Amino acid sequence: MSSQRATDSKLSTKISMALLADGLDILPEPIVITTPDGQIHYANNVAMDLFQGQGNIRSSRLLTQSILQWLRPEDWTQISYRMQRAASYDLDATLCVDEVAKSVAVALRLLSIPDLDDMWLWRIQDLTQQRQQEANWLEQTAVLERSSRHMAAFLSNMSHELRTPLTSILGFSSMLKQKIFGELNEKQDVYVQHIHRSGKYLLALINDILDLSKIEAGQLLLEKTSISIAVICDESIQLVQQQAQMRQIIIGSHLDSRLKTLWADDIRVRQMLLNLLSNAVKFSEEGGVIEVGTTEKDGMLCIAVKDNGIGIAPEKHYLIFKPFQQVDESIARRRQGTGLGLALTKHLAELHGGTVTFESAMNQGSCFVLKLPIGSEPID
Numbered sequence: 001m002s003s004q005r006a007t008d009s010k011l012s013t014k015i016s017m018a019l020l021a022d023g024l025d026i027l028p029e030p031i032v033i034t035t036p037d038g039q040i041h042y043a044n045n046v047a048m049d050l051f052q053g054q055g056n057i058r059s060s061r062l063l064t065q066s067i068l069q070w071l072r073p074e075d076w077t078q079i080s081y082r083m084q085r086a087a088s089y090d091l092d093a094t095l096c097v098d099e100v101a102k103s104v105a106v107a108l109r110l111l112s113i114p115d116l117d118d119m120w121l122w123r124i125q126d127l128t129q130q131r132q133q134e135a136n137w138l139e140q141t142a143v144l145e146r147s148s149r150h151m152a153a154f155l156s157n158m159s160h161e162l163r164t165p166l167t168s169i170l171g172f173s174s175m176l177k178q179k180i181f182g183e184l185n186e187k188q189d190v191y192v193q194h195i196h197r198s199g200k201y202l203l204a205l206i207n208d209i210l211d212l213s214k215i216e217a218g219q220l221l222l223e224k225t226s227i228s229i230a231v232i233c234d235e236s237i238q239l240v241q242q243q244a245q246m247r248q249i250i251i252g253s254h255l256d257s258r259l260k261t262l263w264a265d266d267i268r269v270r271q272m273l274l275n276l277l278s279n280a281v282k283f284s285e286e287g288g289v290i291e292v293g294t295t296e297k298d299g300m301l302c303i304a305v306k307d308n309g310i311g312i313a314p315e316k317h318y319l320i321f322k323p324f325q326q327v328d329e330s331i332a333r334r335r336q337g338t339g340l341g342l343a344l345t346k347h348l349a350e351l352h353g354g355t356v357t358f359e360s361a362m363n364q365g366s367c368f369v370l371k372l373p374i375g376s377e378p379i380d
């Protein structure tokens, strides 16, 4: 009777093993069952592919082999040490199949099946492709970092090399203009004025190009501080006031007194505002009116610079934020500009998490709105 029970028990174990093998066969990842000394008892189809290579004739020989032949000795030492002390162990290992090293993640589980010796179930995940992609990605990042460092060095050299001689040109032409060392004849006077004006234009162009290149190389970092909205608006207006007065242009401001401070890069906000204001002056007719206003919407500070100048034709609107685009070249040349101001302003606003938009109609004027997150000093 008891021998009958033993036979039944062995039979049910065999059936359970067959069912388990059937289930494991359809899994998409390699599964292997071994004895604790590494002798393979079962390998599903994907495991066969992994160890024997796809397309090879499936060999049941695999089932009589030891998994140790594909493992590095140090991985096996780890595995046997850990599995003697616990029922599971996960590790990253290397399998050597046909002299090719494969990176794998192995999850080992102890299988305790009644009437059978303990077995180990190996779930293997082939990470070779993933590791290769990670290595490629690291390599690309390193290349990018190297070229970004070169770009930064190039920009700072360029900046120094170009600005140094220009400073002399501007300084000496300014002295000649002021006639510090004596009178100039009429022609000399005109030429010196030209040299000085062209020098200033070149300096503005170099500064804008360097700023744009820095932004594009991801090298322009903002230095945010708490800045007074009223001070920054008033001081920017002051800077274009003389230019405006020369052409009888009036600049008024309507600043919302409830809006006190902005968490932003002081120099860059001034740069953006100055671009918008000097454009408003440049493209206004004599006797024009410019209004600067501030409002708040959804946590954003909106600074509007509105003029009643020449406006921009609708078919040219798409060009406005593109570098070196001057919509009406004849006017732009007469009033001097690099064609980079708005492209820079847009990039700088976006670096702050803001935007610049505009509305304009021919001969009716333009309204540019700079929107910046009001923000606040981060708490450490």
Ligand code: ADP
Pocket: 275, 279, 280, 283, 307, 309, 310, 311, 312, 320, 325, 326, 327, 328, 332, 336, 337, 338, 339, 340, 341, 342, 343, 365, 366
């Ligand atoms: P620029 O140095 O020529 O001012 P910007 O990038 O600042 O370069 O502006 C690009 C062009 O957009 C200008 O040349 C001008 O044609 C047009 N523009 C900008 N602001 C105004 C404005 N307030 N009114 C009319 N046209 C404008």
